[in-house]
Amino acid sequence: MTDSAIHESSAETHSFQAEIKQLLDIVIHSLYTHKEIFVRELISNAADALEKFRHETLVNSDLSGKDDALEIRVDLDEEAKTFVITDNGIGMTRDELSENLGTIARSGTKAFLQKLQEGGQNDLSLIGQFGVGFYSSFMVAKKVTVETRSYHSDSQGWRWESDGEGAYSITSAEGIARGTRITIELKDDDAEYAKDYRVRDIITRFSNFVNFPILLGDEKVNTVQAIWARSKNEVKDEEYTEFYKFIAAAPDEPHTRLHFSADAPLAINALIFAPKENVERYGFGRTKPGVDLYCRKVLIMKQPEELLPEWMRFAKGVIDSEDLPLNISRETLQDNRLVQKLSNVVTGRFIKHLAEEAEKEPEKFKEFHESHGQYIKEGVIQDFRHRDDLAKLLRFETSKTEKGEAVPLNKYVERMKEGQTDIYFINGPSRAAIEAGPYVEAFRARDIEVIYAFEQIDDFVLTNLAQFDEKKIVSADSGDLTLPGDEPKGEGEELSADAAGELCGWLKTALGERVQEVKVSKRLVGSPAVATTEGGMTSTMQRVLSAMNRDGSDVSAALLKLEINPRNPLIHKLNDLRGADEDFAKTVAEQLLDNALIAAGLLTDPRNMVERMNQLLAKAAGA
Numbered sequence: 001m002t003d004s005a006i007h008e009s010s011a012e013t014h015s016f017q018a019e020i021k022q023l024l025d026i027v028i029h030s031l032y033t034h035k036e037i038f039v040r041e042l043i044s045n046a047a048d049a050l051e052k053f054r055h056e057t058l059v060n061s062d063l064s065g066k067d068d069a070l071e072i073r074v075d076l077d078e079e080a081k082t083f084v085i086t087d088n089g090i091g092m093t094r095d096e097l098s099e100n101l102g103t104i105a106r107s108g109t110k111a112f113l114q115k116l117q118e119g120g121q122n123d124l125s126l127i128g129q130f131g132v133g134f135y136s137s138f139m140v141a142k143k144v145t146v147e148t149r150s151y152h153s154d155s156q157g158w159r160w161e162s163d164g165e166g167a168y169s170i171t172s173a174e175g176i177a178r179g180t181r182i183t184i185e186l187k188d189d190d191a192e193y194a195k196d197y198r199v200r201d202i203i204t205r206f207s208n209f210v211n212f213p214i215l216l217g218d219e220k221v222n223t224v225q226a227i228w229a230r231s232k233n234e235v236k237d238e239e240y241t242e243f244y245k246f247i248a249a250a251p252d253e254p255h256t257r258l259h260f261s262a263d264a265p266l267a268i269n270a271l272i273f274a275p276k277e278n279v280e281r282y283g284f285g286r287t288k289p290g291v292d293l294y295c296r297k298v299l300i301m302k303q304p305e306e307l308l309p310e311w312m313r314f315a316k317g318v319i320d321s322e323d324l325p326l327n328i329s330r331e332t333l334q335d336n337r338l339v340q341k342l343s344n345v346v347t348g349r350f351i352k353h354l355a356e357e358a359e360k361e362p363e364k365f366k367e368f369h370e371s372h373g374q375y376i377k378e379g380v381i382q383d384f385r386h387r388d389d390l391a392k393l394l395r396f397e398t399s400k401t402e403k404g405e406a407v408p409l410n411k412y413v414e415r416m417k418e419g420q421t422d423i424y425f426i427n428g429p430s431r432a433a434i435e436a437g438p439y440v441e442a443f444r445a446r447d448i449e450v451i452y453a454f455e456q457i458d459d460f461v462l463t464n465l466a467q468f469d470e471k472k473i474v475s476a477d478s479g480d481l482t483l484p485g486d487e488p489k490g491e492g493e494e495l496s497a498d499a500a501g502e503l504c505g506w507l508k509t510a511l512g513e514r515v516q517e518v519k520v521s522k523r524l525v526g527s528p529a530v531a532t533t534e535g536g537m538t539s540t541m542q543r544v545l546s547a548m549n550r551d552g553s554d555v556s557a558a559l560l561k562l563e564i565n566p567r568n569p570l571i572h573k574l575n576d577l578r579g580a581d582e583d584f585a586k587t588v589a590e591q592l593l594d595n596a597l598i599a600a601g602l603l604t605d606p607r608n609m610v611e612r613m614n615q616l617l618a619k620a621a622g623a
């Protein structure tokens, strides 16, 4: 129905959509104690409505000049126990009114209900983030009345009313000015929200930085100023912190902030914060980008997805550029060269800022790396343009650091051995697991440092990076490894080259399709054998691939090599055994390979192995 299709003004009653009903039921009966957040939600809706109207006046010449005196008013009546908030923003048509407030459940409704169920229904503070902030007014309201008129010139006024108990009504209304007025008849227990001192305190705490004047009675109570457009020296630390808390809805201080302006090649004022906490780590799902786009202090787009590279999604703040076209849309954002430039400048500056922190305040940067290192790694993989600079921010433990101490790649490069041309890393679940495995033996024997990569993503990061400071980055489990320095001389006598060659040939036949090649190892010191991989595919990648292989089949044998240690007593014995008892020697060979796969984390189906182990045990026990 459009406005003009409604001729009479008799009240129409409608049921709330089912999920909204459910939500309202919780909101009305909630024991949540911080009901004051409804003030923040209504003010933020009013501010959104004003931003939208201001944006219209800029792109729509019919409206030009009408953007003076855009403001939010809050009027309280202690006697009548009412809280009234009025804005002269964009307003709503009848259709918009019923869609936005009642008929159509917003996409976040279900998610929010779920969240409430998980959290014991008591934390309503996140209601705004799920796009259902308006309904928070029912925490304190006996009845809510919304009177509104859209900014379209032929619009008429409408009145929406509800007690939140299942239904709302819409009536046409006379004498309504452009914008929206919301009247809340407070519950007796919530009469405090009609008191001036109480509401004043709430506004200054939650909404101080709203970009329009908020008048309480006739007095302006907020600080209207775009702090990002002010000079750095004039803004106090507390002001930054307050602003951050406001835009990020965060309870604490930011980890760091970058405030800068530039004139060339683009006019930019940017204020970017990194939070302390990384909520993605706590399983809250993917963080939505938190940087708004402004032009001359006018909001152009709230938190657009395409503004900054994806890995920067943890950042909160504002980018303001007077060079931006006002009529830019989400769709055209990505293709806009100016926006791309903006994005590059801000991203580059932010990385530089982090690099400076790492240099000057390493302990502080360590905290950031621990909480937000994941984003830096994502950046190395995805953000080609900034890859090299981001790589300098990576930190890893190595065979030469203490447990828990992580160093940058340039530190590794600085202390590379004479004759060492490559950077080596090995992936494993922990320091202990890596050091117990066969891969680091050769490095230990030659005193070569190895980077320990504990997370699966590290493998992709380092493989993707491929080189650092012109040094190749090589996985310690790759088959074609040539290490500098002398071959380590392990204990024990070495099989003759001929015998070793024959044994390798026999093993290849015995193991058949399970391996691509068996060869004499130049790297092993103590272990009998090790599995290596081919073609730049590290064992971690193979592990990930075979985990995706739902049929449980082992990794592609085409990529697998087995290296044997010609000095190891077990290998000697195996060589003898293949003449004496070939069947049993085959069983031992299979187990040798499985053990190597276990050390590499590549054995996906241990069932065959258990049976074989039992056979071997029986033999060992003399059964």
Ligand code: ADP
Pocket (backbone or CB within 6 Å): 041, 045, 046, 048, 049, 087, 089, 090, 091, 092, 100, 101, 128, 130, 131, 132, 133, 134, 135, 179, 180
């Ligand atoms: P959100 O603000 O996240 O969209 P809300 O539940 O707070 O969710 O508001 C729902 C919708 O109702 C808004 O998106 C907007 O379209 C409309 N609305 C709410 N308050 C106003 C207002 N003061 N002026 C115009 N539209 C409003």
Ligand code: MG
Pocket (backbone or CB within 6 Å): 041, 044, 045, 128, 131, 132, 133, 134
């Ligand atoms: Mg809202």
